[in-house]
Amino acid sequence: MTFNLKYSVLACAVLQAFAPLAQAQQLDGVASVVVTGSRWVASDRASIGGFTDAPLLDTPASxxxxxxxxxLDLSIRNVTDAARFDASVGDAYNxxxxxxxxxxxxxxLDNASSYRKDGxxxxxxxxxxxxxxxxIEVLRGLAGLQAGVAAPGGMVNFVTKRPTSTSLRSALVEVSERGTLHGAIDLGGRFEDRRFGYRINAAADKLQSYVRGxxxxxQFVSGAFDWQITPDALLQLDLDHQHxxxxxxxxxxxxxxxxxxxxxxxxTLLNDQPWTRPVDTDSSNVGLRFEYRLNPDWTLTANANKHWFKRDDYTAxxxxxxxxxxxxxxxYCSNGDYDVYDYQSVxxxxxxxxxxxxxQGRFATGAVRHALTVxxxxxxxxxxxxxxxxxxxxxxxxxxxxxxxxxxGTPSTGPVMERRNDVERALFVQDVATLTERLTLHTGLRYVKLKRDELEDIEQGWVHSKDSFVLPSVAMVYKPARDWSVYGSLSHGLQHGGIAEMGTANEDAVLPPSRSKQVxxxxKGxxxxxxxxxAAAFDIRQGLExxxxxNSFVRAGQQRHRGVEVAAQGKLDAGLNYSLSLMALDAKQTGTGDAGVEGKRVTNVPELRSTAWVEYAVAALPGLKVDALWQYAGSKAFDPANRAIVPGYHVAALGGSYALRVGGVSTILRARVDNVFDKFYWRDVxxxxxxxxxxxxxxxxxxxAQFDF
Structure with a gap:
């Protein structure tokens, strides 16, 4: 069934792509060329900075x-591809x-709380x-007001595709690495009763990684539907499943x-053993959103999402x-020997x-205009x-x-049972007060109650904990000109305590929640x-774990990250687009009382990271664009004691695309080479x-090849 589903989607993408092309060529005989006007321009709005879509220029956050x-233009198939274009985002055992x-x-980032789907x-x-x-929205910095529990570095929010107002038919096929095949289709539009809309996405991959073996x-499939119940009431439903x-x-x-x-x-695959088995995962979502406009100034919104995740984990x-x-x-041993363990968690x-x-609504108190969210x-x-x-x-x-x-023997995992559950309840309020045409005050408060139940072991039973936190946030935005803003902000964040990992003296012990602070x-302009x-300068502090x-997992002292971020993206002239991003970061461990780590660099944090992307539209051949990407990451500490320093690296990539119309079908052919010079480097630790x-x-x-028809 899995095999048939995978190749059915691949075949569907290919047939949907090429059938109209063949027909168009029979009818028209000659392919026509169209000049495309696509360019790299960063999205100018996001919802992750507050509680609704807002212009990035007016949002006091990075x-x-x-x-x-x-x-599509940058051949981004996963978040790893997207992260290459933001110097503030790095890998962490990816x-x-x-x-x-x-x-x-x-x-x-915390895999349990730092990734969001529609919030x-x-x-x-x-x-x-x-x-x-x-x-894909990336908030850099504390997200205590927006999300409650989240890692201090920020969070990633994925905004779901919604039904389109006009008919959408698109197919994509791709070949990469050692024969990896990817096929995807994207269908959208309105039903005969135009109050109802749909968006269907499906994809399948045959994965053959650059790591041999x-x-x-x-396989992936999703559906999104909406119902415009009345002009003031909108109901949205989305579902997806991935294996x-x-x-x-x-x-x-x-x-x-x-x-x-x-x-x-x-x-090289260190997991290369005759009895090696793949890691199997299934994940699903069901999301629901209802929006009702009470009057031109006030709106009521409710949304929910249920997520299911299942994994059978096998590793040599x-x-x-x-x-x-x-x-x-x-x-590992001096000669490169290492012990191999049969790990299973089913x-x-x-x-x-x-x-x-x-x-959410708008009102005024005298000369001050307010945008309130409760x-x-x-x-x-x-x-x-x-x-x-x-x-x-x-x-x-x-x-x-x-x-x-x-x-x-025949090892097998013990009975699966619930071992941990977390409940988070919160009340929040945010007021964006326009004091003058140039000056805006953002104030917010989130009250969070946490409850955790943890099964330490079968004999000792459950351990229960409860905590509550108040997370304030205040920011001021000054606009010296219409297209420029200067801001300053103070905020608090919250994160669950870490869990002592396998092999530590206090294995599976859970540290209590902790607060983080940011200036x-x-x-922006x-x-x-x-x-x-x-450009942004920041100072973030949290407890060091x-x-x-x-050999005990502890929280002692703090890690303090002070840095500067600079970014620019846009168009130099009609044919040249670019994106530049740089982060300089000083991350130190302080106040630990442990001479082995005091004052040392935080692990896996380069002091400098940068990325530059340039795209050129070739005037002599309309529809052709070529691009180049360069990434740099400085050296980083391997361990808290800084006994080993991992060297920095430069990596380059080249790409190109050619857009044309064959009959009535818009077609874009793309090619990309990553790590052009085949450089070896340690990506992350x-x-x-x-x-x-x-x-x-x-x-x-x-x-x-992408086909839109």
């Missing part, structure tokens, strides 16, 4: 918004075949599909837990060295849901899993893979109606599970 059109994980401003938290424990997303498959099955590619540990491995290949997991002296745990389930209601939200999350299997099977080598027999000043520029010398490094992708290719 926000990036990438539209679905830009995703392993092939597993969940995409990122950091913003040097803080790793409601969803699990990010698998790659989030983009085929049904109208926009980390192969798999994916993904792929062998995951684990990272590398330090040799002797002190030296970076050398001479390794990013194409590389960890430690038992073949040298007393061994290294973590760490039947993991996560079922978050959330709902929010808001009353609302309430509730979210709940249930995590179920069994006792995992983690059995020693043998050893292999990073340069010369050794096949080992599976662990003896930010920024500048539009130059000559063609270039959008922004790490594994100390006693993590302290999770003892500390791992992940190499960046080698030179990879992709070609695609």
């Amino acid at each position: 926000i990036t918004a990438i539209s679905s059109t830009q995703m 392993a092939v075949g597993y969940a995409e994980q990122f950091s913003i401003r040097g803080f790793a 409601i938290a969803i699990s990010a424990d698998t790659q989030i599909p983009l085929e049904n997303k109208e926009r 980390a192969d798999g498959e994916r 993904r099955s792929q062998i995951t590619a684990p990272g590398y540990q330090l040799l002797r837990n002190e030296v970076l491995p050398t001479g390794v290949s990013p194409k 997991f590389p960890y430690g060295c038992s073949n040298e002296g007393d061994g290294f745990y973590p760490g 039947g993991e389930r996560k079922t978050p849901w959330g709902a929010q209601a808001m009353l 609302g309430a939200s509730v979210s709940e999350r249930h995590d179920s899993y069994g006792e995992y299997v983690y059995d020693y099977a043998g050893y292999s080598n990073i340069w010369n893979n050794q096949a080992v027999a599976p662990a003896p 930010e000043v920024g500048l 539009i130059v000559n109606n063609a270039v959008m520029v922004s 790490y594994v100390n010398a006693a 993590t302290q999770s599970l003892g500390g791992y490094l992940l190499p960046g992708a080698p030179r990879t290719f992709r070609v695609s």
Whole structure:
């Protein structure tokens, strides 16, 4: 069934794409060429900065918004592709075949709370599909007012595609890497009764990763529908489901837990064993939104989303060295040997849901105009899993893979049961007061109540905790000119405490929630109606969580991230578009009382990261565009004690597209080469599970064709 569904979608995309082309060529005989006017212009609105779509120029926060059109133009298939265009976003143990994980401003995002679908938290424990997303919004900095619990670096919001007012028919086919095939269709419009609309998206992939052997498959389908009940009442419904099955590619540990491995290949699969199985994930969403306009100034909105996630996790997991002296745990042997463990966790389930209601309106008090939002939200999350299997099977080598027999016996995970549940309730209010034509005051407050139930173990039973927090936010925006704004903001954020990982002395212990604080000043503007520029300086502080010398996971002292962001994107002339982004960041560990980490750099945080993208429309051949991308990331610390420093890297990419019309069908052919010079580099590191490094992708290719008719 899975095989048939995958190839049915691929075949549908191909047939839908090429059937009209063949017919058009028979009728018209000659292909015609059309000049396209597409260009890189950043989306100028986003909802992630507050509680409704608002111009980025007037929002006192650092926000990036990438539209679905830009995703197509830049061949963005996943969030990893999108992150390359924002220097403030980095990878955080983003392993092939597993969940995409990122950091913003040097803080790793929380997969449970930092990723949102239409403002409601969803699990990010698998790659989030983009085929049904109208926009990716990235908020850099604290999101306490907007979201309550979220990592201090910010959050990512995915805005769902909605029905179109006119008929939409689009198909995409792509070939990449070692024969990866991708097909997608996008259908939208109104029914005969135009009060009702639809948007259907489907996609399928045959995955053959650049990591040889980390192969798999994916299928995705979604539907979005709306009903304009009355001119003032709109009801929206969306549903989606994704199945993904792929062998995951684990990272590398330090040799002797002190030296970076050398001479390794990013194409090597450390999980390459005869008994290796893919990680299977299923994820689904059902979203509902109702909007009612009470009068021209006041609107009532309610929305909800239910998310289901299931994973069967299998890995021939590389960890430690038992073949040298007393061994290294973590760490690989001097000669590259590493222990192989049979890891299994079957039947993991996560079922978050959330709902929010808001009353929004405008009024005046004397000369002061107000835009008021008052609302309430509730979210709940249930995590179920069994006792995992983690059995020693043998050893292999990073340069010369050794096949080992599976662990003896027939290991299986224990019974799956609910182990943790979280409930978050909140009341919030925000007032945007226009004091003068140039000066606006943003004030907000969110009251959050948290409840967590945790099953420590079968014998000891459940541990219960309750907390409440008040999260204030205040900002001032001054507009010296119509297209320029200067802002300053103070805000508080909130995040759940971390969970002690496998192998620590207090394994599975959960730290209490903690508060974070941020100060930010920024500048935004539009130059000559063609270039959008922004700059921000920030100072973020939160408690430092790490594994100390006693092998206990603790919170001690704080990590302080002080940085500057600069960005510009727009059009230099009729044929030249560009996007530039830079972040300089000083991230230090202070107040720990631990000489081993005090004053050291925070792990996986480059001091400088930048990205530049340029696109040129070739005047001599209308419809042809070529582009180049350059990324730079400075060195970063591997561990809290800074015993190993991972070197920085430069990576370049080239791309091109050709737009034409064949008959009545708009066609865009695209090609892209990533890591043009096939440079080896360590893309990101993590302290999770003892500390791992992940190499960046080698030179990879992709070609695609998009058909709109």
